[in-house]
Structure formats: C-alpha cells, structure tokens
Amino acid sequence: MELFVGGLEAYAARYTSPESALLQEIAAYTQAHTSRPGMMSGHVQGMFLQMISHMIQPQYVLEIGTFTGYSAVCLAAGLQPGGYVITIDRDEKLHQQFKERLDKAGLSDKILLKTGNALDIIPTLTETFDLVFIDADKENYIRYYELVMDRVRQGGFMLADNVLFHGEVLLPEDQQSKAAQAIQRFNAHVAQDTRVEHVLLTVRDGLMLIRKKAG
Ligand SMILES: C[S@@+](CC[C@H](N)C(=O)[O-])C[C@H]1O[C@@H](n2cnc3c(N)ncnc32)[C@H](O)[C@@H]1O
Numbered sequence: 004m005e006l007f008v009g010g011l012e013a014y015a016a017r018y019t020s021p022e023s024a025l026l027q028e029i030a031a032y033t034q035a036h037t038s039r040p041g042m043m044s045g046h047v048q049g050m051f052l053q054m055i056s057h058m059i060q061p062q063y064v065l066e067i068g069t070f071t072g073y074s075a076v077c078l079a080a081g082l083q084p085g086g087y088v089i090t091i092d093r094d095e096k097l098h099q100q101f102k103e104r105l106d107k108a109g110l111s112d113k114i115l116l117k118t119g120n121a122l123d124i125i126p127t128l129t130e131t132f133d134l135v136f137i138d139a140d141k142e143n144y145i146r147y148y149e150l151v152m153d154r155v156r157q158g159g160f161m162l163a164d165n166v167l168f169h170g171e172v173l174l175p176e177d178q179q180s181k182a183a184q185a186i187q188r189f190n191a192h193v194a195q196d197t198r199v200e201h202v203l204l205t206v207r208d209g210l211m212l213i214r215k216k217a218g
Pocket residue numbers: 042043044045067068069070071072073074075091092093094097119120121122138139140143
C-alpha cells in the first residue's frame with residue numbers, strides 16, 4: 004500500500020530506527036502467510052506506537068485487533084514492570100500462531116491474548132487502561148470507543164488506526180465504501196466529543212490520537 008507520493012514512505016522508513024529481530028520475523032511471516040499483509044502496522048507506524056508506549060510508560064494497554072501481533076509487540080515496549088498489553092482478536096489461528104511466538108520470545112507475561120469478539124470481551128475487562136489502540140472492523144469503531152471510554156484513565160490515551168481510509172474520507176459519501184463511511188462517522192463522533200482532545204496524524208493510513216481529559 005503506497006500512501007505517499009514519490010516514495011516518502013520509503014524515505015521515512017530509511018530515517019526511522021530499524022525493526023527489532025522479532026518485528027522483522029513477524030513482518031516476514033505476515034507477508035508470506037497472510038492474504039492481507041497491508042493490515043499490519045509495519046515499520047514506521049510500529050516505531051511510532053513503540054515511541055508512544057515509551058512516552059506514556061503504561062501499566063495497562065488494550066489493543067482491539069491483534070492480527071499477527073506486530074503492533075502488540077510495539078505497544079509493549081514501554082510497559083512499566085508488572086504491566087501488560089491485552090490484545091483481542093476473533094481469529095483463533097492468528098492467536099495460536101502469535102502465542103507460540105510470544106512463548107519463544109519470553110513475552111507471554113507482557114502480552115495477553117483474548118480470543119473472541121471484542122464487543123463481548125471488552126465489557127468483561129476490569130483494568131483501567133493508560134492506552135487503547137483501536138484497530139479492528141471499522142464499522143464498530145464508535146462502539147469500541149464508547150465501550151472503552153469508561154475504562155481509560157483520566158488523562159489516558161486512545162489511538163485509532165486507518166482514520167484516512169486510503170484517502171476515501173475525501174470522497175463524497177455516495178462514492179465511499181461502507182468502511183470509509185464508518186470511519187467518517189467515527190472521526191465526526193470524536194470531533195464533537197467534549198470529553199477528549201485529539202489530533203488526526205497523517206502517519207501511514209491516518210492515526211487519531213485522543214486524550215481523555217481530566218475531570
Ligand atoms: C487491521 S488488523 C489489526 C492489525 C494489527 N493491529 C497491526 O497493526 O499489526 C484487524 C484485526 O481485527 C480483527 N477483528 C475484526 N473484527 C473483530 C472483532 N469484532 N472482534 C475481534 N477482532 C476483530 C481481525 O481478525 C484482524 O486480525
């Protein structure tokens with residue numbers, strides 16, 4: 004997926020810290036063994052997530068949409084001692100494969116896998132999250148946002164991926180896919196929400212960075 008004109012994405016990657024051996028391994032696996040490798044965060048966005056994790060130094064992180072685990076590993080980078088990332092996906096095979104990789108890398112206590120529909124799993128969680136990454140089916144973004152809002156600490160953060168949806172957000176509504184329309188509704192929903200402040204970053208396919216205000 005080439006989102007920038009004239010190779011800017013490749014230029015950004017060249018001047019971004021390299022991927023760890025584990026991330027390289029996940030990226031290679033994703034390219035070779037999945038039908039939609041473009042769903043993976045990848046090098047530059049992954050390093051951005053890792054940087055955010057180091058900045059926030061979270062105790063508890065929630066990820067909605069694991070896929071092959073690339074972003075979960077990045078989100079775990081800045082965890083406090085005893086902290087963990089909970090990552091949800093409904094695809095059992097993906098989770099089985101990622102679990103083996105986590106065991107091998109000694110990361111099983113830092114990244115916990117919950118397999119099933121995120122809409123069912125989120126209400127069962129008891130943690131208060133410092134950071135939430137929303138990256139599953141676009142049609143449910145507003146539901147995820149509302150479901151997790153009470154579970155994010157005051158002053159805590161959310162990130163939502165694909166908020167530019169390959170540029171489709173710029174098209175008239177009747178020319179947008181269902182997913183792009185859902186993303187447009189999500190962006191508008193966040194924009195009118197006085198509980199948060201937010202910035203839409205044009206990293207890769209667009210990342211909405213959201214901070215839950217105190218009080
Ligand atoms: C875009 S991929 C996640 C990519 C990953 N976060 C990364 O950056 O490498 C979206 C994932 O969400 C999962 N998913 C979609 N809808 C879901 C739902 N309702 N509950 C749980 N997982 C879901 C899919 O199985 C898919 O693996």
